[in-house]
Amino acid sequence: MAVLPVLEYPDPRLRKVAEPITEFTDALQKQIDDMFDTMYEEKGLGLAATQVDYHYRLVVMDFSEDHTDPLVFINPEFDIVDEEPNECQEGCLSVPGYYEHIYRAAKVKVKALDRHGKPFEMEVDKLLAVCVQHEVDHLDGKLMVDYLSPLKRNRIKTKLQKAAKKRD
Template sequence: MAIMEILEVPDPRLRAKAKPVAAIDDGVRKIVSDMFDTMYDARGIGLASIQVGIEQAIVVIDLQEDLPPEEEGGEPRPGRQPQVFINPEITWQSDELATYSEGCLSVPEHYADVDRPVRCRATWLDLDGGSHEQEFDGLMATCIQHEMDHLNGIVFIDHVSRLKRDMILKKLAKARRAA
């Protein structure tokens, strides 16, 4: 288990654009494993390689909450459902938009409403090099688009008004000074 440092805005490395993974090997599998460890440790639902300073096109997502074990007599709790996207590409987005209050591990403890296409279709490779294509909607569509933005050097606060973005950046800077 290796926890990686998650870059936070305004770190300029978050503006880098990811390069395609040339070969899926043990090195890439180790990065993916460490990214999941890092994401779960930070209690996130998605993480792009750019956020941990790796300029390769890798995204990990798990929308399942990391809930404590079920209590006696309680409802069963869902387990983790890790998903890996290597060299992902969004091939289609719906015209219909949905607003979701997004947060980001690179913008800790700040949320803002972001409008994104309600549905999208993506292609990607898995850890075995298998090719996939799937259409997503709801939270998964929002999450994959959010993480794909990271691979292109875009942070979710780039989608909000300048006033809101400046306010978030000032609060982050103040919190860093206080820490």
């Protein structure tokens, strides 16, 4: 298993729309495991494949303290169940160090395939609903900064670009 590099905003690869997964191979299982390793190492709650430059519709999540409740969503889709806006302070591994108040639907019903291709549905609310919407946005080439004002988005972009130059 491996920790993968996480793409950071404004990397243009984060805007690529992910393709559906049609084959459940050993390589896919390794990708899933590597994404969990990466998410745990980065101390995230969720990770979309797009964030690690793998442009297929795959999301991993785990909300447990001890990493014992891994969730895999392949080709996820969701329907809004409760449109009541839920304001949450969101962070993103691709926008490191920034937490912004974003409004998302309070409850969604997600349909997906598990890591072995078995379909499932679940109705989720609160933080899990926010995370599902956030990660599916990634698969569609959308980032949390897209919900911010152009001024705030540009400020974050400039600061992250400067930080990246210092690391290089």
